[in-house]
Amino acid sequence: MNAPCCGHSDNVKDSVHRTAQFPRRRLGLIPVCLLLLAAGTTVLAADGLPDLSTVPPDLVVPEVAAGSPRAGHRVRQTTKGWETTAVYHALYLPTDWRPGGRYPVIVEYAGNGGYKNAFGDVSGGTVDGCRLGYGLTAGKGVIWVCVPFVESDAAGKRNALKWWGEVEETKRYCRATVNAVTAEYGGDLRRVVLAGFSRGSIACNFIGLHGDAIAPLWRAFFCHSHYDGVKANWPYAGADRAAAVLRLGRLNGRPQWISHEGGGVTATQEYLQTTGVAGAFTFQPLNFRNHSGDWLLRDIPERRAARRWLEQVLSFP
Numbered sequence: 001m002n003a004p005c006c007g008h009s010d011n012v013k014d015s016v017h018r019t020a021q022f023p024r025r026r027l028g029l030i031p032v033c034l035l036l037l038a039a040g041t042t043v044l045a046a047d048g049l050p051d052l053s054t055v056p057p058d059l060v061v062p063e064v065a066a067g068s069p070r071a072g073h074r075v076r077q078t079t080k081g082w083e084t085t086a087v088y089h090a091l092y093l094p095t096d097w098r099p100g101g102r103y104p105v106i107v108e109y110a111g112n113g114g115y116k117n118a119f120g121d122v123s124g125g126t127v128d129g130c131r132l133g134y135g136l137t138a139g140k141g142v143i144w145v146c147v148p149f150v151e152s153d154a155a156g157k158r159n160a161l162k163w164w165g166e167v168e169e170t171k172r173y174c175r176a177t178v179n180a181v182t183a184e185y186g187g188d189l190r191r192v193v194l195a196g197f198s199r200g201s202i203a204c205n206f207i208g209l210h211g212d213a214i215a216p217l218w219r220a221f222f223c224h225s226h227y228d229g230v231k232a233n234w235p236y237a238g239a240d241r242a243a244a245v246l247r248l249g250r251l252n253g254r255p256q257w258i259s260h261e262g263g264g265v266t267a268t269q270e271y272l273q274t275t276g277v278a279g280a281f282t283f284q285p286l287n288f289r290n291h292s293g294d295w296l297l298r299d300i301p302e303r304r305a306a307r308r309w310l311e312q313v314l315s316f317p
């Protein structure tokens with residue numbers, strides 16, 4: 001099998017999705033709760049789950065093209081300071097974007113490249129292949145920017161297709177790009193959501209909470225398929241649980257959406273309970289077998305729930 005995008009689900013299905021809310025407390029204006037699946041659900045093998053192809057998509061992600069940013073288009077850009085490199089990101093301005101307006105921002109990281117599974121799910125590891133932000137918004141109301149992991153060698157700097165590249169350079173590009181998008185296109189720094197699939201989902205904490213300089217950028221986090229610290233033997237430094245818990249300590253009660261294919265959110269729930277870290281965690285099992293972000297391109301109950309979550313976290317004053 002090719003390199004993981006990252007790996008596979010917990011291989012369980014929750015036939016009924018119920019939630020039980022722990023007692024609430026508040027950190028500033030952010031409600032802190034933990035949503036857990038109720039006990040007593042039926043567990044089935046993941047190979048009994050339907051394929052996403054059984055539900056026709058109602059959205060098509062715009063291709064990344066050359067040119068100047070404008071409403072309803074997705075363009076390739078390089079942030080100032082990296083112009084002489086091969087590093088780039090993809091910027092999408094919503095269809096209702098207007099100069100002088102103020103818009104929330106979704107910043108997205110892609111899964112690992114070189115991935116393909118038996119169900120035909122693939123990941124190239126590119127910013128072009130991101131789709132979460134578009135599926136969550138249908139291209140309206142929110143600026144969407146897909147940022148790279150940055151690696152370098154004697155030939156220069158470029159986007160890393162697998163894992164983190166150089167962590168500090170990756171963080172530096174991310175922060176500079178968020179600042180540029182907010183300054184130039186009306187992004188609202190108070191409403192920036194970090195999102196990711198697979199490798200990108202792990203990156204929500206691994207990169208997004210990797211130090212006191214980058215951690216405060218985010219209003220909330222959308223993590224689909226894998227989670228930092230659940231699997232401690234990924235092939236990179238800092239994958240151990242002690243390091244992951246240190247990063248998680250910078251969450252400071254902010255909301256996180258946590259979903260996984262195959263209904264497999266149980267391992268993440270159990271891990272977070274062991275950490276003692278408070279957070280507004282929303283768990284959503286996705287009862288399809290596919291390791292993919294394509295579910296957000298389909299009108300299914302899980303997408304409707306994800307959109308309600310996004311609307312809620314962006315509505316806080």
